[in-house]
Amino acid sequence: MDSPSPRWDNAQLPAMPAIAATAAPLLSAHRLAFARNDERVFGPLDFSVDRGETLLVEGDNGSGKTTLLRVLAGMLPPGEGECRFDGEPSTRDNRNGRALLLGHRSGMNESLSAGENLAFLSGLYGARAGTTVGSALAAVGIDAWIDEPLRNLSAGQKKRVGLARLLLLPGHLWLLDEPYANLDRHGIELVNALIAEHCARGGAALVTSHGAVRFADPDARHIHLTA
Amino acid sequence: MITVVQPTGDALGASNRVRNVVPGALAACRALLVRDFLLAWRRRGELFLPLLYAVIVTALFPFALGPDPQLLRRIAGGVLLVIVVLAMLPALESMFRSDLEDGTLEQWLLAPQPLALLVLTRVIAHWLTTVLPLLIVMPLLGALLDLSADVLPVLMLALLLATPLLALLGAVLSALAAGARGSGILLALMLLPLAVPVVIFAAGAIAAAQSGIPYMAPLSWLGAALVLAVVLAPLAGAAALRIAVEA
Numbered sequence: 001m002d003s004p005s006p007r008w009d010n011a012q013l014p015a016m017p018a019i020a021a022t023a024a025p026l027l028s029a030h031r032l033a034f035a036r037n038d039e040r041v042f043g044p045l046d047f048s049v050d051r052g053e054t055l056l057v058e059g060d061n062g063s064g065k066t067t068l069l070r071v072l073a074g075m076l077p078p079g080e081g082e083c084r085f086d087g088e089p090s091t092r093d094n095r096n097g098r099a100l101l102l103g104h105r106s107g108m109n110e111s112l113s114a115g116e117n118l119a120f121l122s123g124l125y126g127a128r129a130g131t132t133v134g135s136a137l138a139a140v141g142i143d144a145w146i147d148e149p150l151r152n153l154s155a156g157q158k159k160r161v162g163l164a165r166l167l168l169l170p171g172h173l174w175l176l177d178e179p180y181a182n183l184d185r186h187g188i189e190l191v192n193a194l195i196a197e198h199c200a201r202g203g204a205a206l207v208t209s210h211g212a213v214r215f216a217d218p219d220a221r222h223i224h225l226t227a
Numbered sequence: 228m229i230t231v232v233q234p235t236g237d238a239l240g241a242s243n244r245v246r247n248v249v250p251g252a253l254a255a256c257r258a259l260l261v262r263d264f265l266l267a268w269r270r271r272g273e274l275f276l277p278l279l280y281a282v283i284v285t286a287l288f289p290f291a292l293g294p295d296p297q298l299l300r301r302i303a304g305g306v307l308l309v310i311v312v313l314a315m316l317p318a319l320e321s322m323f324r325s326d327l328e329d330g331t332l333e334q335w336l337l338a339p340q341p342l343a344l345l346v347l348t349r350v351i352a353h354w355l356t357t358v359l360p361l362l363i364v365m366p367l368l369g370a371l372l373d374l375s376a377d378v379l380p381v382l383m384l385a386l387l388l389a390t391p392l393l394a395l396l397g398a399v400l401s402a403l404a405a406g407a408r409g410s411g412i413l414l415a416l417m418l419l420p421l422a423v424p425v426v427i428f429a430a431g432a433i434a435a436a437q438s439g440i441p442y443m444a445p446l447s448w449l450g451a452a453l454v455l456a457v458v459l460a461p462l463a464g465a466a467a468l469r470i471a472v473e474a
Contacts, residue, residue: 075336076473097249097339105330109262111269116262123258124338124345126249149269
């Protein structure tokens with residue numbers, strides 16, 4: 001079912017089951033806009049992301065990429081327009097943990113180890129069938145540091161632990177804010193392989209980038225945000 | 228809108244939905260408790276500070292007031308009550324601080340779990356790790372001030388009701404102040420008016436026990452307030468955390 005990625009062939013990605021297809025796109029935004037203190041941050045935007053699709057959000061620093069992702073994740077109320085998840089208005093109950101956010105802040109405690117952090121998060125979100133904390137960390141090449149407190153890891157290694165979180169938690173929509181930051185060449189290939197894998201089994205991803213890293217899939221759709 | 232539904236994908240998806248079960252509320256609470264206890268263990272040096280503070284202040288009282296057993300015995304209950312409240316205060320401020328800074332609260336918000344339940348669990352973990360040690364050494368501190376053996380159980384009961392209540396109130400305020408700078412002083416100022424009735428009822432019970440009159444009425448009030456806070460404070464705290472994460 002899952003074809004091994006040609007770009008990242010030495011990593012053993014855990015087998016991930018496909019996600020069901022229904023009629024409505026997984027995420028759609030209609031005239032979505034957000035303003036802070038009466039100043040327009042982005043929008044109005046119209047787009048939809050269906051299962052198996054990746055949407056690349058490009059824009060300069062300060063153009064509202066992070067804010068867009070936070071609105072889509074439901075952490076900020078949209079100022080105007082609406083955002084639909086799986087055909088229904090995007091509410092907490094409707095998303096039910098199916099949207100995963102990987103942001104600038106790791107969401108993990110520096111005093112705890114990678115294994116402890118992931119175990120806690122999978123206690124809240126659940127885990128993908130057939131994936132364990134160990135196998136997710138092994139897939140991103142961090143299994144040797146599983147018991148090391150995160151503060152002893154490098155920025156790139158912490159980023160990889162964040163990627164392991166995407167593998168472990170059963171989310172359908174990945175909201176990735178600058179996933180390439182701090183990663184080496186292999187790490188960038190790993191991100192691309194993970195996104196390709198996720199889309200191949202019916203997931204969807206929104207990826208922000210300031211344009212410095214070439215995105216793997218040349219056919220991926222783009223949104224351009226301007227400051 | 229027409230989309231072709233592929234049968235194989237759907238079949239796999241159906242089985243996928245069965246296997247990827249969202250953890251129940253109790254499992255989520257347990258995961259959070261385990262994490263908080265682990266963190267508390269990693270920072271166990273910090274947990275000793277309130278304890279040390281309470282012991283030092285209690286030990287200083289007889290020196291400052293003079294070794295008059297009758298005076299000490301009369302003020303012991305009230306002094307210990309105030310010491311516990313003050314020892315709790317610094318730790319309350321940091322209840323959500325580090326989780327807001329490292330983005331853990333964002334993960335709480337996106338998780339398929341009720342945020343209020345996570346807030347309640349956090350308060351329980353906080354009480355167990357920072358307040359329970361204070362209550363455990365309370366008989367020793369009582370002995371330092373010559374607290375009579377009849378009053379000690381009432382003091383313990385009053386503290387068992389008052390400290391969770393203060394922790395719940397403190398959690399709401401801590402969530403409100405989490406995003407602000409210098410939130411420590413802000414929290415102390417906001418908590419003061421809310422702590423006063425709690426202290427009055429707890430002190431009322433202790434004073435009644437010392438004079439040998441019935442002391443259940445103030446304790447019942449404390450219990451009623453605690454029940455109310457257990458229900459309402461997590462909801463208010465969850466709303467405050469949403470605002471803190473938005474900012």
